Amino acid sequence: MAAESGSLARRFSRGFAWNYLSRVVEFGLRFLFVSYVAAQFGPASFGIYSFATSTAALATLLAALGDEQALNNFTPVLRDDPRALRWLLRRLLLRRSVLTGVVALVLLAAAPLLVRFSGGSARAVPAALPYFIAFNLFNLLSYFLVGLLDLRPVALTRVLVQVLNLITAWWLFRRGSNPITLLLLIGATTTLALGVLLVYLRSYLTGPGAHPGHGVDLARINRFSLTLGATNTVSYLLGQQSDILLLGFLLGDETQIGLYNLAATLNLVVSTGVLIGFEGVTQAALAERAQQGPSAVATVWEALMKITALLTVPTLGLAIIVARPLLALYGPAYLPAVPLLQLYLGFSLVGRFFGGGVNTSTLYALRQERFPLVVRVVSGLLNVALGIPLILRFGAAGAILATGLSSLVTVIPETILAVRVTEARYPTAFMLKVALAAALGWGAAALVAGPGLVRLAGAGVAFALVLLLALRWLKPLGPTERALLERASLRLRLLVSHFG
Numbered sequence: 001m002a003a004e005s006g007s008l009a010r011r012f013s014r015g016f017a018w019n020y021l022s023r024v025v026e027f028g029l030r031f032l033f034v035s036y037v038a039a040q041f042g043p044a045s046f047g048i049y050s051f052a053t054s055t056a057a058l059a060t061l062l063a064a065l066g067d068e069q070a071l072n073n074f075t076p077v078l079r080d081d082p083r084a085l086r087w088l089l090r091r092l093l094l095r096r097s098v099l100t101g102v103v104a105l106v107l108l109a110a111a112p113l114l115v116r117f118s119g120g121s122a123r124a125v126p127a128a129l130p131y132f133i134a135f136n137l138f139n140l141l142s143y144f145l146v147g148l149l150d151l152r153p154v155a156l157t158r159v160l161v162q163v164l165n166l167i168t169a170w171w172l173f174r175r176g177s178n179p180i181t182l183l184l185l186i187g188a189t190t191t192l193a194l195g196v197l198l199v200y201l202r203s204y205l206t207g208p209g210a211h212p213g214h215g216v217d218l219a220r221i222n223r224f225s226l227t228l229g230a231t232n233t234v235s236y237l238l239g240q241q242s243d244i245l246l247l248g249f250l251l252g253d254e255t256q257i258g259l260y261n262l263a264a265t266l267n268l269v270v271s272t273g274v275l276i277g278f279e280g281v282t283q284a285a286l287a288e289r290a291q292q293g294p295s296a297v298a299t300v301w302e303a304l305m306k307i308t309a310l311l312t313v314p315t316l317g318l319a320i321i322v323a324r325p326l327l328a329l330y331g332p333a334y335l336p337a338v339p340l341l342q343l344y345l346g347f348s349l350v351g352r353f354f355g356g357g358v359n360t361s362t363l364y365a366l367r368q369e370r371f372p373l374v375v376r377v378v379s380g381l382l383n384v385a386l387g388i389p390l391i392l393r394f395g396a397a398g399a400i401l402a403t404g405l406s407s408l409v410t411v412i413p414e415t416i417l418a419v420r421v422t423e424a425r426y427p428t429a430f431m432l433k434v435a436l437a438a439a440l441g442w443g444a445a446a447l448v449a450g451p452g453l454v455r456l457a458g459a460g461v462a463f464a465l466v467l468l469l470a471l472r473w474l475k476p477l478g479p480t481e482r483a484l485l486e487r488a489s490l491r492l493r494l495l496v497s498h499f500g
Contacts, residue, residue, distance in 0.1 A: 029162035031269050039330050040173045043258030049179040050261040052124040054244040056132040063099040067092045068143040070225040075147025086204045089144050100136045121248040124179040130187030138194040153200045157193045164189045243399040250391050260396035263340035270319045271348040286365035298424035304358045306430050314438035316349040318463050322449050325456045347404030351411050359414035379409040433476040441467035
């Protein structure tokens with residue numbers, strides 16, 4: 001048992017290192033890409049581009065089911081059986097290819113209706129289809145490798161795509177780009193990435209396969225996949241992409257869409273940017289640990305809750321304080337998005353105290369996938385019920401109000417169930433220490449923040465210095481968290497010794 005745990009720790013550490021570094025770089029490059037596009041287009045054209053990518057996101061959910069999460073949960077179980085892995089990948093890849101083709105044809109046929117009912121916001125949707133097709137297949141292959149904790153090819157390919165997107169976008173804008181040409185660009189680069197992974201996985205795509213003999217039958221995988229597919233589709237009703245579509249159909253105002261999407265994107269960067277490397281890797285690790293029973297997951301759950309709060313709560317509050325000078329960097333046309341960004345960040349900050357996606361990953365690993373679906377059906381319907389009148393009354397701010405309130409209906413019940421199932425303890429003392437340290441940092445930033453890049457950077461420096469000093473004084477990390485972090489990387493030993 002100790003050797004097995006050590007093997008998991010080593011593979012998790014190696015996979016996490018590759019995933020974290022690459023995802024942070026990828027996320028940063030994607031943020032630069034979106035920021036550059038927003039600044040070059042202005043709110044109206046950026047709104048047209050945003051509507052097309054949001055439609056592609058909805059189409060992705062319809063074609064994907066929950067196969068990515070299924071691979072994340074069942075691939076670790078079959079890790080030592082290459083023939084079974086080939087069987088699993090081929091089954092899911094065939095299904096994904098067929099569904100993607102069907103949804104693409106339906107979307108192409110429905111494009112004129114979308115344009116008619118969105119006031120022209122949807123006129124670039126057909127240009128997003130190459131990206132939709134390539135991304136759906138690329139993402140499935142990526143999660144297969146993530147489930148194996150073989151992150152290097154995925155990491156390098158994702159970063160390469162974002163570098164190509166940024167360079168080529170700069171070239172296009174120098175020659176007068178528009179939303180359609182930009183969408184065709186990201187479709188081409190994603191297709192290139194798909195080709196790279198197909199070559200890398202050729203042994204799994206061509207070698208002999210066999211049905212697994214580990215109690216993992218196709219019916220169980222399909223039930224898991226379909227349940228998570230329904231959960232992901234309903235979750236769409238709680239997110240940025242569905243809000244953009246509602247704004248398009250209810251208001252038909254590209255400028256409102258552009259302002260909303262920039263605020264939502266910045267919120268996403270701040271709330272998840274430093275956590276992006278945990279995606280997939282923690283799910284695979286939790287799935288392996290869950291084979292030992294629910295109580296074995298409790299320590300991992302508590303550690304992830306603390307790490308999530310420590311990395312996100314302080315920066316979310318900082319972003320609220322510096323929202324105006326930050327958005328001013330995009331030009332005066334985006335200043336109306338300041339209250340939108342602050343409202344979005346406020347909801348995200350509250351949600352992070354309850355763990356956010358940590359609880360969902362834990363429940364999936366424990367095969368408790370039905371509860372997240374039920375909760376999301378309730379909160380998704382609530383979001384639509386609130387969103388329609390609030391959008392008609394308050395515009396983009398109404399969409400954020402509806403989504404923020406409904407998201408709390410999702411995260412709080414999942415936290416309660418995760419605690420009950422794993423018999424873990426909510427880290428109250430830790431959260432209070434983090435909140436106090438963050439508040440001190442926010443106060444320092446508020447004294448320095450002001451217009452201009454220099455004062456914006458100064459506010460960030462003041463915040464970081466006061467926050468680190470406060471954390472060193474409060475020492476929120478306990479012996480369990482220090483041991484886990486030190487086991488993952490010896491280089492962290494010196495760092496965590498100052499905060500526990």
